[in-house]
Amino acid sequence: MVAAAHWRWYGSYLQRRWRALALFALAGAALAAINLPLLVLLHRSLDAALSSKSLVPLGYAAALFLVLRAATAGVTILISRRSAPILRQLGADMRIEIVEALHTRLWQDVASMEDASIQAKLIHDTERVEQMSQRLFNSVLPQLVPLAGYAILAIVLSWQLALLAAVLALALQLAANGAHRMLSRETIRFQHMFDRFHVEIVRVLHMMPTSILLGHERASIRQFSSEARQLADSGARLSWTMVAAAQLQGMTHAVLICALLLAGGAMVLGGTMTPGALFTLLVTLRLASAALGPIIAALPLTIAGDNALSHLYLMRDRGRTLDAETEDTAPDLARLELRDIGFAYGSRSILNGVSLNLVPGQVTAIVAPNGIGKTTLLNIAAGVLHPDQGTANWITTDGQRIDARHCRQQIGAVPQHPRFFHASFRDNILCHRANLGEAALAQAIAQAALVPVIDRHPERLEALVVDGGELLSGGERQRLAIARALVNQPALLVLDEPTNHLDHGALDRILDAILSVNRPPAVLVATHDERMLRRADIVYRLDTERLQICDAADWMAVA
Template sequence: MIRMLLRVLGEEYAPPVRRTVALMTVTAVVEGLSYGLLVPILRALFGTHPADARPWLAAFGIAVALYAALRYAGDLSGFHAGTTLLRGMYHRLGDQLARLPVGWYGAGRAGEVSVLAGRGVLRAMSVIAHLLGPFISAWVTPLTIVAVMTAFDRRLGLAALAAVPVVAAIQVLAGRSMAAADAERAGRDHEAADRVIEYLQAQPVLRAGGRTAERFRLLDDSLHDLQRGSRRSVLAALPATVALTLTVQGFFTALLFLGAALALGGGIGAADLLAVLVLAARCADPLLSLAEMGGRLRGARSELARLDAVLRAEPLPEAAEPVEPVGHALEFASVVFRRGDRTVIDGLSLSVPEGQRLAVAGPSGAGKSTLLQLIARFHDVDAGAVRVGGADVRSIGTEDLMRRIAVVFQDVHLFHGTIEENVRLGRPGASDAEVREAAAAARLDEVVDRLPDGWATEVGEGGALLSGGERQRVSIARALLKDAPIVLLDEISSALDPVNEAAVHAGVERLMAGRTVIMVAHRLRALQHADRVVLLQSGRVTAEGTHRDLLTRDGPYAAFWNPEPATL
């Protein structure tokens, strides 16, 4: 487990753990040696000259003081390392999540990542602060005591040593037998987290449909499954706990009988027997504690394994020698893109000259939004190439690529903070005048002026305190402030009222001026103002031209618009 912990932490954060492990190991050895001094002490006390015990008692006192100092230093090092590494682990996990492709965030990831980033990281890092010291002590101290016993009497020492492989085998078998139960419990845990998130997010829909009771039953079932999984995990650990206890007690009893037999036969003295039994009892306590630590260690190990899986997930590869695009034209060259077994984009070829506007129309699921995501390299294509300025997006540095692109999504997400902070995400170093200018162009200033706190208004989690139209204006102001030469628009006005739609389109017109634009559009206004329109169906372009020309043809585009009046 320590190897996995070091791998999860990475080379940057591993040295403090190595130092802590070394310090705790030395502490455990000193503890075992201090108990070994009981043998000469008891020999002297039960001998003909009890005063001979004084030097040994002094040595025992020094050993105990040294152990106390080392224990304090080890525990302090563990706590310092734990708190420092906790912060570092959050940074490392956050950096990794930011590098992973958007396609990695599939179904079930919300619950998994929320549990992992919350309880998972805390539980994994608590190993260093709370479990590492007792775990090392539970193994190293008994082994040191057994070595001391062997030095005083080989027969009793070897008898005690025979318990070590048995205890180790029980621990290994317990871990293997509990693996399935732990995995099931973890899966139930993530499922319950998903259901809780879904239940909270779906409250408006559920209440409007009068189905809160039904949804609560689904959540309740998930929580009951979690409870049953936890119960099975506890029951699975019971045999190992009982076996460990019986093994330790059995070996202690056997050692007692062996020592008594040797003492009765004159093989060892009474003082030596008493000292060995004290040492054996001291061995038993930490070994029995392994039963309690076993469950906590397995839980921490499972969290470490999940953290390790996330941290080892492959991000999109970066070019060793990034290419600089020439201009801002866009091109899809025989692009194929799949999600699982489904082909979303199928052999698509398309180009957008620099400074022109391309509108993409088509039914739901045709792959329209996927085109925008491929340009921004949220995914890599399975075949073909996506080019920006003549360069494959895979050969362009990520920062350079994203600096050239501004994206306005249909579902706008705002970060918890003020309106101004959310706008400044487009270009954090912008001046106040530039922020205000971008806001005016997006007609966000109208929203700010009527809010009591103005620019300092909190938007709430995800922008929940603003309306959909207000969130879109913030998003457009953010894109305007970024001032990127390529603009990607994903049907941004599909659910807006007429007032907000007019304001948003005014901002969009300012955003698109003089830039290369691809817009996913269903509204006639957007299609009419595009230089070219393509109809996307099943991942393929089935019609291409201007909106007016395509409507006059008796083709798939006219059939697509047939339900609406084809008036200009």
């Protein structure tokens, strides 16, 4: 069922370009079929040369062959130049769809994904599908028509030898099946080992500062060395298996040619076949073997492509809860209402009957022991988690209700462990949102008290944030994350333990700046920090799956 599904998915991409792909395949077949009239010409020229004892007929045939070969090469290059972008675009479209699917996955799935593993599949598996597509349309399909022509010509020249060739080829192919099965196994094993090696490279590089800091870099190197050697061993097995399969294929061709040469020689001596016909038949079968070569060579790529397609299809087809294409804009000063929220991770209930109103300009704090469900509640408010029970809606002044999942563009969020990428301060704050202007950018930087950090760099906003922000201090990273959350002037600001690494003065300045604008956001914060709790307008304690308003004595006991 799944096997058919991932090939149907692949077929849907081919259908979008079927006219161009069919044209390229037919053009390639036509070019490959040019050999057929040349073989007929060779047969007649050779018989004419033997009867006249002159090389002139063969000279004309050779000249025509060279002219047609040069023309074929030129047209083939032109077709490849036209077809390559189309086939490469297929891979690009596939990558785009998968990244879009990843962006709309269940939030708990996104949080549990390993970047390195996803990266390996997204890069290597799509490249394997592209290679399979290139081989399919540039080499395999164009050879089918010539193969049929070679078979017909061989039957015309001598049906007896053609039948002998077919029977021997089938028997020899059956004998070589074991090598093909081994090649299939080694191809899949190497593909798996290569993906593992890619993941290990990313892990080692990501954890290298930590390994050095903790003094266990030799252990990290040993782990990497183990993966590198296993990949080398798997690659070696695949290499000799491919050589063995190729040599076995060559031996089958040799046995076939020798048998046909002996049988054909007997027919020539018996006067039932001319030397020209025998020579042309052998050349025809040699060309047929050459046409089969790309098809046989495509076998490892097809095995790898099939395995890659199954991985990509499963990665693309997981459950989704978010729709990045139909987001609505939350009206200004809308109120967020969480009503009777229930949520569980499997059989473990986290929230039950939780209700909360978040009002613009008001700071609402959630305090609770670790692992109780604060972050889960924040993610539901941010619209990235959908509750199992209850509703999370924005309420407008005229009473209209909008699902929180459709208002994510109006949310600013600072997670407990913010991520940054190797790019400028500007790019890390805007985070691909090119529609946000310079005024919004400058306001967010000022509100997050990030100006002194940026001013230290001569390049200012264009200075690079390297190594995912590892070279920034904890406070600088926190301010950068807050600026990113504020740049879209959100209706709701969600903060998960935001005061880590921020001194008291910086915390007060940032909160004052956030709440002093004309249209301040509602602020929802999960924290244990007493400084943050004192700044909150209302504090809730999350305990035994429910929220309770608590006074200073209550929250100080928890904090």
